[in-house]
Amino acid sequence: MKMDVSLCKTLGNFRFATEFALEGSRIGIFGPSGSGKSTLMHLLAGLHKPDQGSIRIDGETLFDDTQRISLSPEKRRIGVVFQQAHLFPHMGVRQNLLYGYRRIPKRQRKIDPQALIAVLGLESLLGRNVTSLSGGERQRVALGRTVLSCPRLILMDEPLNGLDEGLKYQIIPYLKRVFDEFDIPLLFISHSLNEMRLMTDEVLEFQAGQLIGHTTAEDLARRRMGNSQVGYINLLPLGEYRQIGDLHAYSWGNQELVLSVSGEGAAGMFELSSKDITLFKRHPEASSARNLLRCRVTKLFGAGNRVGVEMECGGQPLVAQVVGEAVDDLGLVPGRELVAVIKASAFRRLY
Amino acid sequence: MFDFTPTDWQAMELSARVALTATLAALPFGFAAAYLLVFSRLPGKALFDGLMNLPLVLPPVVVGYLLLLLLGRNGWLGGLLEELGIRIIFTWKAAVLASMVVGFPLLVRSIRTGMEGIDLRLIQASRTLGARWYDSLFTIVLPLSGRAILAGASLMFARSLGEFGATIIIAGNIPGVTQTIPLAIYDYTGAPGGEGMALGLCLVSIALAFAVLIFNQMMVKRLEREHPQ
Numbered sequence: 001m002k003m004d005v006s007l008c009k010t011l012g013n014f015r016f017a018t019e020f021a022l023e024g025s026r027i028g029i030f031g032p033s034g035s036g037k038s039t040l041m042h043l044l045a046g047l048h049k050p051d052q053g054s055i056r057i058d059g060e061t062l063f064d065d066t067q068r069i070s071l072s073p074e075k076r077r078i079g080v081v082f083q084q085a086h087l088f089p090h091m092g093v094r095q096n097l098l099y100g101y102r103r104i105p106k107r108q109r110k111i112d113p114q115a116l117i118a119v120l121g122l123e124s125l126l127g128r129n130v131t132s133l134s135g136g137e138r139q140r141v142a143l144g145r146t147v148l149s150c151p152r153l154i155l156m157d158e159p160l161n162g163l164d165e166g167l168k169y170q171i172i173p174y175l176k177r178v179f180d181e182f183d184i185p186l187l188f189i190s191h192s193l194n195e196m197r198l199m200t201d202e203v204l205e206f207q208a209g210q211l212i213g214h215t216t217a218e219d220l221a222r223r224r225m226g227n228s229q230v231g232y233i234n235l236l237p238l239g240e241y242r243q244i245g246d247l248h249a250y251s252w253g254n255q256e257l258v259l260s261v262s263g264e265g266a267a268g269m270f271e272l273s274s275k276d277i278t279l280f281k282r283h284p285e286a287s288s289a290r291n292l293l294r295c296r297v298t299k300l301f302g303a304g305n306r307v308g309v310e311m312e313c314g315g316q317p318l319v320a321q322v323v324g325e326a327v328d329d330l331g332l333v334p335g336r337e338l339v340a341v342i343k344a345s346a347f348r349r350l351y
Numbered sequence: 352m353f354d355f356t357p358t359d360w361q362a363m364e365l366s367a368r369v370a371l372t373a374t375l376a377a378l379p380f381g382f383a384a385a386y387l388l389v390f391s392r393l394p395g396k397a398l399f400d401g402l403m404n405l406p407l408v409l410p411p412v413v414v415g416y417l418l419l420l421l422l423g424r425n426g427w428l429g430g431l432l433e434e435l436g437i438r439i440i441f442t443w444k445a446a447v448l449a450s451m452v453v454g455f456p457l458l459v460r461s462i463r464t465g466m467e468g469i470d471l472r473l474i475q476a477s478r479t480l481g482a483r484w485y486d487s488l489f490t491i492v493l494p495l496s497g498r499a500i501l502a503g504a505s506l507m508f509a510r511s512l513g514e515f516g517a518t519i520i521i522a523g524n525i526p527g528v529t530q531t532i533p534l535a536i537y538d539y540t541g542a543p544g545g546e547g548m549a550l551g552l553c554l555v556s557i558a559l560a561f562a563v564l565i566f567n568q569m570m571v572k573r574l575e576r577e578h579p580q
Contacts, residue, residue: 047475073478080479086472090494099490100480149480 001025001153001185007043007053016040016209026179028200028217029189035206037189041155044187045080046073057152074103079151079184083158085142087130093141094126100149110150111182119177120144135163136171147178153185160195169269169350172198193221194271194350197235225274225321226304232274232319235350241265247290247344253316258290260344269350274308276346277320280339281330290344293318297336300327307332313340353551358526362535363555369443369531370511373450374504377458381503384455385462386492390474407456411516414452418521422448445522446529450511457510458503465499466492498571505567509560532556 006019016036029037042048044055046062054064062071062078079100087096101113117123120140125133133141139159146154159175160168176199179186188199196203196217203220205213225232238250238257248265249256259270283292295311295318302308307327309320320340322332330338355363387393388400406414422429422439432439439445469492477487515533522529524538536552539545 045475045479047478072483073475074481074483076479077481078479080476082472082476084472086470086476088473088477088491099477099482103481103486145480151479 002058003027004054004056005044007040007050007055009039009043009048009050011039014039014209016043018206018209018211020204020211020214022202022204022214024202025183025185026199026201027185027187028196028203029187029206030191030193030196030203030217030220031206032191034208036209037191037206038157039209040206041080041157041187041189044076045078045155046071046076047080077150077152079146079149079154081139081142081146081154081156081159084162085135085138087133087138087141087145089131091130092126093122093128093130093133096130096141097122097126097144097148099145104150108150111148113148116144116147116178116182119181120174136167139163139171140174143175143178147182147184151184153187154179155187155189157189158191160190160192169194169198172269172351175199193217193224194233194235197221197233198269198350222301222308222319223303225308226302226306230273230275231321232303232308234272234274234319236270236272236316236347237268238270239267241267253314255293255314255316257293257342257347258344259347260290261347261349270347271350272342272347274319274321276342277318278341279309279320279322279326279330279332280341283339284341287341288343289341291340291342293340293342295338295340297332297334297338299334300332311338311340353548353554355548355551358530359535359548359552361527362530362532362552365443365446365529366512366531366533367559369446369450369514370508373447373454373511374458374508376447377451377455377507378500378504381455381458381462381507382493382496382500384459385466385496386488388459388463389466390492403459404456406453411449411453411514411518412520415449415517415520418445418448418452418517422521440521441523441525441529443522443529446514446518446531449517449521450514453514453517454507454510458507461503461506462496462499465496465502468499469495498575501570502567505563505570509563512556512559512563532559 002023004021007016009016016039018040029040031037039048043050049070050063050065052065055062061067061069062076063069088099091099098113101109117126120143122140122144125137125141130138130141160171163171186199188196190196200217203215203217204211205215205220221232236252238252241248241250244258248259248261250259293313295313297309298312299310300307301310305324306321307324309322309332311318311320318340384403388396393399419440420426424430424433429440439448474487474491477491482490513533515537518531519534524530524534532552532555536549539549539552
């Protein structure tokens with residue numbers, strides 16, 4: 001998708017002004033609350049009218065004040081998934097899902113409802129009343145409803161915000177599957193770095209109504225390491241597991257990681273902070289930590305007064321953080337072999 | 352018990368007919384007015400709002416007199432209708448019109464309150480899903496205002512049953528033609544020995560109004576069960 005946007009909008013004391021051109025299919029809009037992310041979404045979808053500017057997607061002009069073009073929301077074919085699902089309360093799940101589908105011309109119906117319902121795991125919910133759904137289920141139905149309207153682009157406005165902390169990430173695999181399977185460009189709005197890294201390839205960073213950077217979520221995460229309490233979050237896709245006593249050993253690349261996560265073990269995405277990785281020059285004789293991994297330093301990067309150590313562990317990337325003095329003590333340079341020590345309890349399952 | 356005369360029965364039947372007709376006829380206008388007040392960005396909205404609520408605070412007699420000026424033989428609308436062979440003044444249609452005007456603010460207020468409770472995002476969601484504004488209006492706004500429409504309609508119906516001041520001015524008090532329950536009661540109170548019959552019609556009035564309120568409550572409860580919001 002190609003997008004060419006130049007927009008200006010004043011709302012009370014808040015002034016939103018931006019200009020960008022980009023090409024991609026997984027784009028993140030990142031920034032703190034009040035940075036103008038939602039304003040951008042409303043302007044793109046045609047729910048608010050810009051004071052001036054233009055919006056062009058794949059060569060088609062959706063808005064241009066100089067040419068007096070302003071397509072109404074239903075003509076823009078831009079789907080929106082709101083923060084709260086905003087399902088129609090007077091309709092059942094099936095009616096909600098098909099609301100948009102029934103309103104598009106037959107030739108535009110590129111997505112088969114049955115296929116989508118299967119991907120989102122909604123079969124058992126079809127006959128239900130929307131008021132009886134859980135937060136995650138509602139959000140899945142809202143996504144399905146938007147996808148079935150076969151839009152040229154989907155805007156998601158903090159879709160995980162309304163969900164419980166523990167269940168938040170469980171919807172991510174559904175999102176990924178839908179966007180992989182049906183090939184719809186996505187503009188994902190969030191203030192969560194983890195969500196950005198899981199869902200997007202490139203990121204537009206907003207602050208106080210202005211675009212301040214065009215980067216990647218990975219890059220943002222590394223920059224943040226310097227001033228964040230939680231450090232850099234390693235996102236680890238872990239595969240098959242076996243039980244060792246009350247611990248789980250998950251396969252990770254060509255090695256294993258030992259985790260003490262509660263509940264049923266299954267393949268999934270786990271997070272590990274760069275702060276929870278201790279680096280040793282040589283293999284320690286014994287350690288209370290359950291993971292001692294041989295790694296090779298690939299790159300060092302600075303972030304604030306900390307140094308990020310990018311390593312390669314059995315074919316997998318891993319980022320640890322150290323303070324400047326440790327760089328000298330360990331003789332950290334690219335190519336250096338190290339042992340990374342990680343406690344089994346340092347991992348947290350995302351989904 | 353009360354021995355109602357045929358004209359009393361006619362008054363009851365006419366009251367019900369006038370109230371029902373006035374309510375049904377006012378519904379589309381009431382819905383449109385509420386929609387404009389809630390969702391549109393009309394420049395003269397405050398003025399429109401004031402005009403809409405005026406009959407609520409004006410003496411009904413004033414409303415009746417203004418309608419008489421408008422619809423009388425010398426009024427501009429009355430003259431026009433006369434040419435077309437339509438007569439409204441002093442017919443039951445005039446009673447309907449009087450009830451419509453006097454009860455309209457109650458209907459609009461009630462629907463408006465309901466509409467203001469609709470999350471704007473639901474309408475926005477329907478628009479981004481490909482619904483045009485009128486499609487949104489009929490598939491989202493109308494069903495979600497159902498409860499409020501019903502509440503407003505029953506309120507207006509009850510108000511119409513009691514309409515007196517405007518009705519007596521433009522419809523007169525003609526037994527069997529334009530005499531509704533309140534007008535019949537008025538007649539009885541002025542006639543010697545009519546107190547008993549007046550009381551009887553009062554009780555009928557109370558029973559009717561009460562039945563409407565109970566029906567209203569039942570419908571509202573049922574809708575609440577079906578579509579909790």
